[in-house]
Amino acid sequence: MPTNGFLPHEWNSLNDPIPFFDYWRIYTPFRKDIDSEYFPNVNTMRWPYGTKEKLAMELAFVPPGSVSGPPPLRRTPATGLLERSARSLGSRFAGLCPVAAALAVVVKQRDRSAVFRHSKQNQVFEVRAGRIRRKPSQENLDDNREEWFNFDKATVQPIAANSAIRRLEASEDLSGLKEIILGSPLNLMLIFAPLGLASETLGWGEVATFLLSFLAIVPLAKLLGEATEQLALSVGQTLGGLLNATFGNAVEMIIAIFALREGLTEVVKGSLVGSIVSNLLLVLGMCFFCGGLQYNTQRFSPTGARAQYSLLLLAVLALVIPTVVLLTGARPDSELLISRGCAIVLAVLYVCYLVFQLYTHKDQFGTEANEEEPAEEEQPMLSKGASLALLLVATVIVAPLSEGLTGSVEGVTKTLQLSDAFVGVILLPIVGNAAEHLTAVTVATKDKMDLSLGVALGSSTQIALFVVPFTVIAGWFMDVPMDLNFKSLDVSILLLTVLIVGSTISDGESNWLEGAALIGAYLLIAVSLWYICLRLMQMDYVHQFGKGVRPKAVEEAGILHLTRGGPSIWKHSGLRHLWHGGKDTQVREEAERGHYRRGSGGLPSLFPAAILRHSRGQVLKKKIAGVPEEDCMVSPDVGGGAGVLNGLQLVQDGGKEEPTKQAEDPDLKAVTFCQRPSEPSWLLATHMLTRCGRQMLRSQKLQKWWQAPARHDSHSVRPGIQAYLPKARRPKKPEEAQSHLHATSGGVSRAMAEKKSRWGRKEKKVEQAPPVLQVRHRDLELPGAVAVLLENYFTVEECERYFKVLTNDIDWRHQQITVTSQESGDRVTGDEPRRTLFMSDPGICYEYSGRENVGQQWHPAVLEIKKKAEEGLAECGLPQVVFNSAQMNRYDFPRHTLGMHADNEPDLDRDSPIVSVSFGATRDFVIQDKGDEKLKWVISLADGSWFVMGGAMQQRYLHGVPHGGMPGIRINLTFRVCIPRTPAPC
Numbered sequence: 001m002p003t004n005g006f007l008p009h010e011w012n013s014l015n016d017p018i019p020f021f022d023y024w025r026i027y028t029p030f031r032k033d034i035d036s037e038y039f040p041n042v043n044t045m046r047w048p049y050g051t052k053e054k055l056a057m058e059l060a061f062v063p064p065g066s067v068s069g070p071p072p073l074r075r076t077p078a079t080g081l082l083e084r085s086a087r088s089l090g091s092r093f094a095g096l097c098p099v100a101a102a103l104a105v106v107v108k109q110r111d112r113s114a115v116f117r118h119s120k121q122n123q124v125f126e127v128r129a130g131r132i133r134r135k136p137s138q139e140n141l142d143d144n145r146e147e148w149f150n151f152d153k154a155t156v157q158p159i160a161a162n163s164a165i166r167r168l169e170a171s172e173d174l175s176g177l178k179e180i181i182l183g184s185p186l187n188l189m190l191i192f193a194p195l196g197l198a199s200e201t202l203g204w205g206e207v208a209t210f211l212l213s214f215l216a217i218v219p220l221a222k223l224l225g226e227a228t229e230q231l232a233l234s235v236g237q238t239l240g241g242l243l244n245a246t247f248g249n250a251v252e253m254i255i256a257i258f259a260l261r262e263g264l265t266e267v268v269k270g271s272l273v274g275s276i277v278s279n280l281l282l283v284l285g286m287c288f289f290c291g292g293l294q295y296n297t298q299r300f301s302p303t304g305a306r307a308q309y310s311l312l313l314l315a316v317l318a319l320v321i322p323t324v325v326l327l328t329g330a331r332p333d334s335e336l337l338i339s340r341g342c343a344i345v346l347a348v349l350y351v352c353y354l355v356f357q358l359y360t361h362k363d364q365f366g367t368e369a370n371e372e373e374p375a376e377e378e379q380p381m382l383s384k385g386a387s388l389a390l391l392l393v394a395t396v397i398v399a400p401l402s403e404g405l406t407g408s409v410e411g412v413t414k415t416l417q418l419s420d421a422f423v424g425v426i427l428l429p430i431v432g433n434a435a436e437h438l439t440a441v442t443v444a445t446k447d448k449m450d451l452s453l454g455v456a457l458g459s460s461t462q463i464a465l466f467v468v469p470f471t472v473i474a475g476w477f478m479d480v481p482m483d484l485n486f487k488s489l490d491v492s493i494l495l496l497t498v499l500i501v502g503s504t505i506s507d508g509e510s511n512w513l514e515g516a517a518l519i520g521a522y523l524l525i526a527v528s529l530w531y532i533c534l535r536l537m538q539m540d541y542v543h544q545f546g547k548g549v550r551p552k553a554v555e556e557a558g559i560l561h562l563t564r565g566g567p568s569i570w571k572h573s574g575l576r577h578l579w580h581g582g583k584d585t586q587v588r589e590e591a592e593r594g595h596y597r598r599g600s601g602g603l604p605s606l607f608p609a610a611i612l613r614h615s616r617g618q619v620l621k622k623k624i625a626g627v628p629e630e631d632c633m634v635s636p637d638v639g640g641g642a643g644v645l646n647g648l649q650l651v652q653d654g655g656k657e658e659p660t661k662q663a664e665d666p667d668l669k670a671v672t673f674c675q676r677p678s679e680p681s682w683l684l685a686t687h688m689l690t691r692c693g694r695q696m697l698r699s700q701k702l703q704k705w706w707q708a709p710a711r712h713d714s715h716s717v718r719p720g721i722q723a724y725l726p727k728a729r730r731p732k733k734p735e736e737a738q739s740h741l742h743a744t745s746g747g748v749s750r751a752m753a754e755k756k757s758r759w760g761r762k763e764k765k766v767e768q769a770p771p772v773l774q775v776r777h778r779d780l781e782l783p784g785a786v787a788v789l790l791e792n793y794f795t796v797e798e799c800e801r802y803f804k805v806l807t808n809d810i811d812w813r814h815q816q817i818t819v820t821s822q823e824s825g826d827r828v829t830g831d832e833p834r835r836t837l838f839m840s841d842p843g844i845c846y847e848y849s850g851r852e853n854v855g856q857q858w859h860p861a862v863l864e865i866k867k868k869a870e871e872g873l874a875e876c877g878l879p880q881v882v883f884n885s886a887q888m889n890r891y892d893f894p895r896h897t898l899g900m901h902a903d904n905e906p907d908l909d910r911d912s913p914i915v916s917v918s919f920g921a922t923r924d925f926v927i928q929d930k931g932d933e934k935l936k937w938v939i940s941l942a943d944g945s946w947f948v949m950g951g952a953m954q955q956r957y958l959h960g961v962p963h964g965g966m967p968g969i970r971i972n973l974t975f976r977v978c979i980p981r982t983p984a985p986c
């Protein structure tokens with residue numbers, strides 16, 4: 001028998017007037033299950049009321065036979081009207097007490113709650129619609145007095161909505177708010193909200209902004225959820241349910257909006273899939289498991305669960321369709337159209353689901369399966385106004401934090417070397433779902449399975465049916481190509497997940513084993529996908545941070561690999577190259593340059609065919625020139641660079657399109673990106689791994705594409721690539737192609753043809769034409785000097801050949817130099833920080849840095865290179881020169897440098913230019929004005945580049961190769977004209 005906190009005699013003592021309580025009275029037909037022995041005058045308890053309220057009191061009800069109730073009701077025209085209206089409303093109380101019923105109807109939507117103090121007992125009581133309790137004080141929290149008495153809420157009515165009552169409500173709101181905020185230690189994290197906002201405003205860095213916003217959104221998400229719930233409780237079930245369903249995902253939606261604005265569609269998709277799968281398998285599994293440890297078998301409403309389950313299946317179907325359509329080779333714009341169509345259907349279905357849940361079948365949702373125990377209606381802790389205010393305040397804080405969070409994703413992925421997939425699929429769902437996760441498991445351990453299921457399953461359904469179409473439609477409005485192409489692996493996982501969950505919930509019962517099975521399914525997916533990813537990594541991964549290069553893997557894969565973070569080396573292998581997504585212009589220039597690109601940071605997932613734009617841009621596939629759209633993919637977050645690659649337009653940070661500069665780089669064909677193996681926990685890696693699977697599929701597609709014959713142009717130097725150049729820029733004849741473009745031997749293409757595919761299938765041998773790189777002229781326009789750069793001057797084949805010879809066949813020397821110390825002014829002797837060699841015609845000497853260099857005999861390959869270097873002058877319209885010597889430098893590591901200097905030694909002919917050619921790793925080449933050391937130019941000398949320094953270059957400028965850049969060997973030859981010494985050679 002419940003004691004319910006206080007004893008009946010206490011009720012009687014309440015007959016004394018209490019000022020605060022003047023505005024209320026309560027008629028208490030107590031719950032039948034309360035032993036009437038303890039409540040001898042259960043039907044007659046009356047709470048005191050003031051004079052002002054007497055009239056209202058009289059209008060109220062007193063059940064027949066009451067002992068000490070107010071005088072019987074006098075019929076007046078007014079009460080007659082009330083009675084009639086109550087009757088017409090069909091209130092079940094109308095017969096018993098028409099006025100009360102009518103009043104009940106009138107005040108139904110009012111917040112009927114108050115806190116009052118019993119002055120004599122010095123006790124605080126709380127009344128909330130239908131229930132009363134002695135409010136537990138801080139000291140006696142453990143005395144079980146917080147239990148509520150339930151009584152028919154229709155009989156508890158505020159008599160007058162006067163200011164006093166409102167005051168009471170306000171104090172109630174305050175205490176409710178206090179309870180909400182202090183009730184959970186999670187809310188301590190609210191401290192991060194101002195910090196997160198400050199970080200964004202004051203520019204503490206992207207990582208700080210991300211982390212602080214992340215930490216702040218977790219409790220705010222919970223507060224948003226609670227505010228919505230409170231509002232739902234105050235506005236009635238139907239509207240409340242709708243509100244709850246809609247705003248329950250407020251954080252996800254806000255984040256999605258900002259992520260879409262950033263163009264991070266992959267992040268959005270990732271977080272959607274991540275939310276659904278983790279809700280269905282992990283959260284539900286944990287609910288079943290933890291609940292199952294406390295109760296042998298737990299029950300829930302199977303109808304509601306099954307309805308949600310079928311809808312989930314349906315939603316997954318909608319996610320499958322665009323993927324399948326794309327696989328069938330449909331036009332990619334249809335992908336977007338189909339996605340939008342499906343989104344509308346899903347949204348309509350969601351409305352049906354709401355009608356079903358909140359209207360036609362509401363009894364099958366949210367009721368306890370245990371019929372013996374009457375359903376307890378939850379009471380609001382906050383009034384409608386306060387809930388709305390909380391909702392508003394939380395949203396107003398969440399919005400800028402979400403903006404900060406998504407805005408810093410790019411920087412974070414770069415700095416912390418996380419994948420955007422990890423951020424999208426793991427971190428963001430954690431932010432959005434943390435509170436729900438906790439709630440679902442907690443209520444499951446209290447055997448409230450319907451609620452638990454409602455949270456876990458319901459929120460997946462809501463995401464699939466509401467948030468998914470919401471993001472697509474929002475993307476539509478924002479002109480962001482958010483589609484439903486979730487890719488095969490994702491949708492298979494979703495489908496299987498829904499099937500597994502379906503089989504566990506269909507009987508309306510759960511136990512710990514089912515929970516374990518769901519968690520197991522989650523782990524199974526994680527483990528399997530982890531394996532796939534590892535395999536991909538073994539095959540694809542070119543460069544692990546600081547661990548070097550795997551060009552062979554590149555060849556095998558036939559795909560360019562991108563990695564993130566830190567300098568990387570990209571051995572071109574004549575195949576494809578790297579797009580660097582950095583923010584500085586230098587990088588952008590680099591992207592437009594030859595077949596080497598420096599890789600560092602910000603590189604997102606994979607890009608079949610080409611990389612197309614930067615995240616912030618609104619530029620979509622349609623903006624890409626000359627490339628069939630099905631071969632293009634919009635990169636979620638190529639850093640801030642821009643340019644044109646492979647005839648594709650890249651878009652600069654901020655969404656500005658690059659001008660129509662067309663820098664074909666047909667060598668850039670396909671890129672993939674795989675996460676580094678050290679990526680965090682296996683548990684959450686599931687989602688990340690789906691990405692790897694996705695990549696695998698794309699890679700397969702790319703492979704086919706790579707080997708496909710040319711579509712449009714039989715003269716293509718490289719079938720299947722050249723074809724993607726816009727028609728106007730495609731060479732018409734092979735000869736013409738030769739004059740501008742340098743064919744290479746296509747080492748990797750051959751390798752591709754000869755090898756089995758990386759998927760083990762035997763591929764047809766296709767003889768392929770070598771890759772083509774267009775030579776690009778770039779005049780640095782240095783005042784007084786001639787400084788022209790020809791990128792891709794040497795063909796890929798030449799680069800490979802010469803690089804090999806120069807690396808292996810040259811007798812490189814570690815030599816000493818003597819220079820004047822900048823600090824002491826003394827002459828100091830030390831090792832040159834690189835290996836060098838001087839070659840020349842017979843009898844040529846060249847002294848620099850205190851060392852006499854006697855020219856070694858020309859190597860035939862160096863002679864060949866010299867010839868081509870000389871021809872380069874003509875290509876630049878410069879006078880012909882025959883070089884008689886070459887200073888050769890070999891840089892084995894980024895730490896191998898060449899200090900700032902001018903080649904102005906007496907042995908050199910001042911009037912002849914110096915031509916510098918580079919092979920291997922790209923390094924920066926710094927030029928500095930001698931008169932103003934702040935005036936600097938930095939160019940990247942990539943593999944196969946040719947650079948001339950003439951005019952007053954050596955007189956007015958210094959140059960050098962600083963520390964850093966790509967790891968890997970770089971060889972540089974500077975061809976010069978030395979004045980033969982007379983009378984005697986050295």
Ligand SMILES: O=C(O)CCC(=O)C(=O)O
Pocket residue numbers: 887888889898903916925941959960961972974
């Ligand atoms: O390695 C380079 O690019 C520069 C070489 C150079 O300036 C020199 O040898 O004098």
Ligand SMILES: [Fe+2]
Pocket residue numbers: 901902903959974
């Ligand atoms: Fe030099």
